[in-house]
Amino acid sequence: MIHKADSEPVPFRERQRILVADDNLRLLKSLTDLLGEQGYHAVAATDGNEACRLLRQHQFALAFLDLNMPGRDGFQVMEEACRLQPECALVVVSGETSFLSVSRALRRGASDYIRKPFDPEEVLATLESVLGRQSLLRAHEDVQQRLEKSETLHRYIVNNSPDIVFMLDEQGRFCFLNRKISNLLGYRPADLIGQHFRLLLDKGESFGSNLSLDDPGISTDRPATFEVRLRANGSMKTTRHFEITAFPIDPGSWNSAGDPEERHLSERARYYGLARDITERKEAEAFISFQAYHDLLTRLPNRALFRDRLNMALNQANRYQHPLAVMFLDLDRFKIINDTLGHSVGDRLLQAVTQRLEKCLRKGDTLSRFGGDEFTLLLPMVPDRDHAAIIARKLIDALKDPFRLDNQDIFVGVSIGIAMYPEDGQHIEQLIRNADLAMYQVKSRGKDNYCFFDSSMNVDTSQRLTLERDLRRAISHGELEVHYQPQVCLRTGEVGGLEALVRWRHPQRGLLQPAEFLPLASETNLIAELSHQVLTSACEEVGQWIAAGYSDLRLAVNLSPVQVEHPMFARRLMAQLRQAGFPPGNLEIEITENVIMNDLEKVSQTLRELAQQGIRIAVDDFGTGYSSLNYLHQLPIHILKVDRSFIQSIRAGNEGACIVDAVIAMAKGLKLEIVAEGVENQDQLDYLRARHCDHVQGFLFGRAQPGPVVQKLLDGQLLPAAVQA
């Protein structure tokens, strides 16, 4: 009785198809029956050709083949089977038992050989054994394939990791590196294997405690993390920042029995690590911190960094008892350059100025841009005031040569205030403030120079600051008023003109005269806003009187040097007149000789522009300034205002009167009108009248008064009888 083996069931039996090829039909049947009984799906072929056809049509787990068959013999079928279904096991069932046939069959791929007539038990045992081997082989192949897949996957993951993956041996030498190292640092992994990881550290990076991996506290769960700069190979960007995460490898966790290469690696590797490229983050952080502490235009330290450095320098100076100097630098004429030539030129000028200033300094000095055109300079190691003075002079001289920007030469100066530690201040703010005060002193004395802080400056300054604050408020709150002083025509005896004079109705201090606030307004540039307001109010008020019938009434306004020197002055003034609807022919501007002499060429051009528009130009305080009268025929001057001091001397009967005579004579010769200022009494008036002076102005005819009072004066012509005569 043929029966199935009790032992291991034949794997996949029920589904397995078995080919049986034999031309001996009896044998064929008995073999197929035997297999059928055992639950196999036996398919019979009576010759070699049929066997090959079946092999082409179906998948077989095993084929029992006779060797001698018509058509194709068993060897040929085996060949075909190996070609078509290499995984199909082949067992020869043959009466041929010669060594030659057996060995030939085995060479052609037969797994076993059964002699005819066959013993069913032997057939089944062979079947099970061959199929068992087959199944083991398949399982092995499957495992192999899965391993390969897993290997490929892991290799892919490791090599395509965004980070450098590495392993180090006990001494810190690389024993594994993924390909990322090539992309990020330009090294071939093979070139680094066996090299110490220190080879990659950038120069400044010390192999200190933070790079030590043998800390017992480091483990897989608590890896060491640190940031380092690594050197790139060849032409790549020289250094990059990395965050390294590394930990010791637990030998028990790495079972590497299989692959010899892996085993070799597992024997040597002691540390596993990832190096993440954080260069971009680092650069962004560096930029943010640079931005926080530097001025981006000049790339100089900003206020915050300057304070920080000054703080450190003060600690040092205090500890070692040595002096230091703080300088406050303010560029002269920068605002005008910026307004006229535009911000781009202004910016480039600041950069060029910075470069020149930096060339005068030593490594430990800190030049910072404090804001606008202000710089501060810290000289932490200056031995004394004399040395500080030498450096200040050097800085001033460095800016003497013109800057060539946009095909033009630009001149800019610098005013420098110096405060010395410890005598001028012990603290940061004190030193900066006192240097600033000293700088203001330079500005008020004529710019382009330096000056050391002096304690007397403190007092002026606190008053100055209060006044400046109040004046700003006065301008914005409309506390300024315009008063008018009449100028009387001696030929007609009537008011021919009004001089607009500003007053400040201070909420606490009452009505302030210009001498009390104009110098400050000029220093702080508030003068521009102030003058704009005065002119607007005066044009509006006097414009109404002109429109109401006093068509020849002249309005005289005072202009400060800062205003006239501004290159846009003429254009702005004309625009303001147009806006106010004030006839330019009724306007007279008063400028002092100082303004003219400051920059004769430029002022002359401005005055010409204004004169062409019908505006008349008067030289104020004539005779008190420059002795050169040359400008009188170079400029479009219409009026000379003889200074009050000469008029006052008429009464005393001294030489002042002679000057008045001379001025009047000269004016007549040059066909200029004369206005005598500060006429206070009848004698002066008579004197002037006798010399055919054109106009007079002074307390004798009235002080400067608010608009409504002046209007009454105009309407009633309430002038002293003396004038009418």
Ligand SMILES: Nc1nc2c(ncn2[C@@H]2O[C@@H]3COP(=O)(O)O[C@H]4[C@@H](O)[C@H](n5cnc6c(=O)[nH]c(N)nc65)O[C@@H]4COP(=O)(O)O[C@H]3[C@H]2O)c(=O)[nH]1
């Ligand atoms: N002792 C004496 N003084 C007389 C007499 N007649 C007139 N004065 C004063 O002499 C000054 C004449 O003005 P200034 O020479 O242009 O001198 C002016 C002018 O240079 C300037 N100023 C006044 N208002 C303005 C303004 O709106 N803008 C500008 N830029 N400067 C102004 O302030 C200066 C002083 O102005 P004020 O104090 O108003 O002083 C005025 C006026 O009040 C007199 O008979 N005796």
